[in-house]
Amino acid sequence: xxxxxxxxxxxxxxxxxxxxxxxxxxxxxxxxxxxxxxxxxxxxxxxxxxxxxxxxxxxxxxxxxxxxxxxxxxxxxxxxxxxxxxxxxxxxxxxxxxxxxxxxxxxxxxxxxxxxxxxxxxxxxxxxxxxxxxxxxxxxxxxxxxxxxxxxxxxxxxxxxxxxxxxxxxxxxxxxxxxxxxxxxxxxxxxxxxxxxxxxxxxxxxxxxxxxxxxxxxxxxxxxxxxxxxxxxxxxxxxxxxxxxxxxxxxxxxxxxxxxxxxxxxxxxxxxxxxxxxxxxxxxxxxxxxxxxxxxxxxxxxxxx
Numbered sequence: 282x283x284x285x286x287x288x289x290x291x292x293x294x295x296x297x298x299x300x301x302x303x304x305x306x307x308x309x310x311x312x313x314x315x316x317x318x319x320x321x322x323x324x325x326x327x328x329x330x331x332x333x334x335x336x337x338x339x340x341x342x343x344x345x346x347x348x349x350x351x352x353x354x355x356x357x358x359x360x361x362x363x364x365x366x367x368x369x370x371x372x373x374x375x376x377x378x379x380x381x382x383x384x385x386x387x388x389x390x391x392x393x394x395x396x397x398x399x400x401x402x403x404x405x406x407x408x409x410x411x412x413x414x415x416x417x418x419x420x421x422x423x424x425x426x427x428x429x430x431x432x433x434x435x436x437x438x439x440x441x442x443x444x445x446x447x448x449x450x451x452x453x454x455x456x457x458x459x460x461x462x463x464x465x466x467x468x469x470x471x472x473x474x475x476x477x478x479x480x481x482x483x484x485x486x487x488x489x490x491x492x493x494x495x496x497x498x499x500x501x502x503x504x505x506x507x508x509x510x511x512x513x514x515x516x517x518x519x520x521x522x523x524x525x526x527x528x529x530x531x532x533x534x535x536x537x538x539x540x541x542x543x544x545x546x547x548x549x550x551x552x553x554x555x556x557x558x559x560x561x562x563x564x565x566x567x568x569x570x571x572x573x574x575x576x577x578x579x580x581x582x583x584x585x586x
Contacts, residue, residue, distance in 0.1 A: 368425070370429065381440070382439070455524055455527075456523070459582075460583070461490070461529075461565060462565050463497070464490050469488065471575075471578060486575035488578050490565045492554045494535055498534060498554060499549060500521055501569075503523070503546045506519060506520070506539045507522045509541050515530075516533045516555065516557025517552065517555065517558070519539060519551055527569070530566075530567065530570065531566075532566035532568075533558050533564060534565070535553050535556070535557065535563075537551075538553070
């Protein structure tokens with residue numbers, strides 16, 4: 282191959298003769314330069330891809346594989362953020378369950394050491410001889426989703442149990458079980474007895490507590506005062522409705538301290554012992570009636586000791 286060179290400064294021409302060996306050398310040099318440029322671009326794409334901000338140069342340097350890698354990293358980061366939010370919600374649910382569990386153990390009388398809510402349960406076992414398996418991202422996400430639903434279900438059930446226990450405790454609070462006077466014996470029990478006025482056998486619908494005049498008479502349970510007035514036989518009498526058709530009656534008082542419609546609490550002073558009405562001396566006549574029928578107060582009252 283002959284190459285003729287002509288310059289503007291000289292009228293003479295020069296001729297270069299390229300032999301096959303020269304062409305091979307030129308082609309080899311071109312290939313080497315191209316390969317070096319490709320390697321350089323590849324190095325730059327991995328080394329400085331995250332630092333290049335100009336779109337044109339970024340398109341030249343960052344190869345499609347790196348772009349896919351960055352997209353995968355971004356997608357993984359977004360999913361990790363979502364999973365972190367789920368874990369935060371589950372941690373809040375667990376704290377709420379711990380508090381509810383501790384309250385339930387206290388209300389049911391279970392020993393706290395039997396249920397340590399602030400410590401993880403013990404786990405263990407022999408090392409498996411089978412090969413371990415790694416969870417995929419999808420499997421792990423599904424496990425978190427199922428665990429979150431399980432926590433919601435347990436929280437709902439424990440809340441229902443807590444509500445039932447609260448209702449039970451409330452029912453016990455309105456049950457007339459507190460002693461109406463500070464004494465532990467009856468001067469006259471419930472049932473048939475000899476009437477102190479007629480001397481004949483008669484049914485006594487309550488119990489009598491002998492006490493000094495002026496001794497405090499306390500409500501046997503919380504409720505609403507439905508009667509507070511003078512009665513021909515019972516003298517100064519008070520009746521408290523505790524709900525569920527259950528009424529307690531306090532008779533022969535020397536003084537009444539509550540009015541009709543007043544809300545009283547268990548143990549609240551409502552009157553003072555006296556001997557008004559059909560009475561032989563200072564005492565409290567106490568009755569418990571259900572749907573208008575007298576019941577034995579001994580079945581309700583909790584005597585001291």
